[in-house]
Amino acid sequence: MDSPVPPSPPHRPAEPPAEPRVRRRDRHGRGMRGPVAPPQVPLSASRADTFRDLVLDSVERLERRWPQLADVEFMVLEVPPPVPGETVPLGGSLPAGKGEPARVVVYRRPVEIRSKNRDERALLVHEVVVEQVAELLGLSPESVDPRYGQD
Numbered sequence: 001m002d003s004p005v006p007p008s009p010p011h012r013p014a015e016p017p018a019e020p021r022v023r024r025r026d027r028h029g030r031g032m033r034g035p036v037a038p039p040q041v042p043l044s045a046s047r048a049d050t051f052r053d054l055v056l057d058s059v060e061r062l063e064r065r066w067p068q069l070a071d072v073e074f075m076v077l078e079v080p081p082p083v084p085g086e087t088v089p090l091g092g093s094l095p096a097g098k099g100e101p102a103r104v105v106v107y108r109r110p111v112e113i114r115s116k117n118r119d120e121r122a123l124l125v126h127e128v129v130v131e132q133v134a135e136l137l138g139l140s141p142e143s144v145d146p147r148y149g150q151d
Contacts, residue, residue: 048108059129072103076108091105091132111124
């Protein structure tokens with residue numbers, strides 16, 4: 001009689017488990033991967049971070065001449081609140097209130113739209129900060145920064 005099941009192979013002793021293979025990143029012999037960029041290059045700096053740094057640089061420049069600006073809060077917001085029928089402002093200032101410090105606000109998106117490159121953006125940011133500080137202090141922009149409008 002023919003059996004449909006083939007005979008089982010002879011019993012083998014249990015083999016020890018195989019060592020796990022070591023995987024390497026250097027699969028094609030080109031060497032290990034290095035850093036994507038040098039350490040001095042900020043890879044994770046977003047446009048908002050670089051814009052904030054421009055505002056802080058401008059504020060530091062003015063604080064050397066006007067120490068009372070240490071009490072002013074400088075802020076960066078994306079866009080101004082909508083006001084129908086008016087042009088879009090680049091910045092704004094609020095005088096000190098009850099328990100609230102004076103504030104200077106720079107709006108990032110309108111400034112970025114009006115500037116073509118980083119140098120232009122830095123000049124425009126500084127002009128906006130100077131104008132808002134001048135409004136806050138009740139002075140002309142030229143008296144806040146003698147180089148205002150000359151760059």
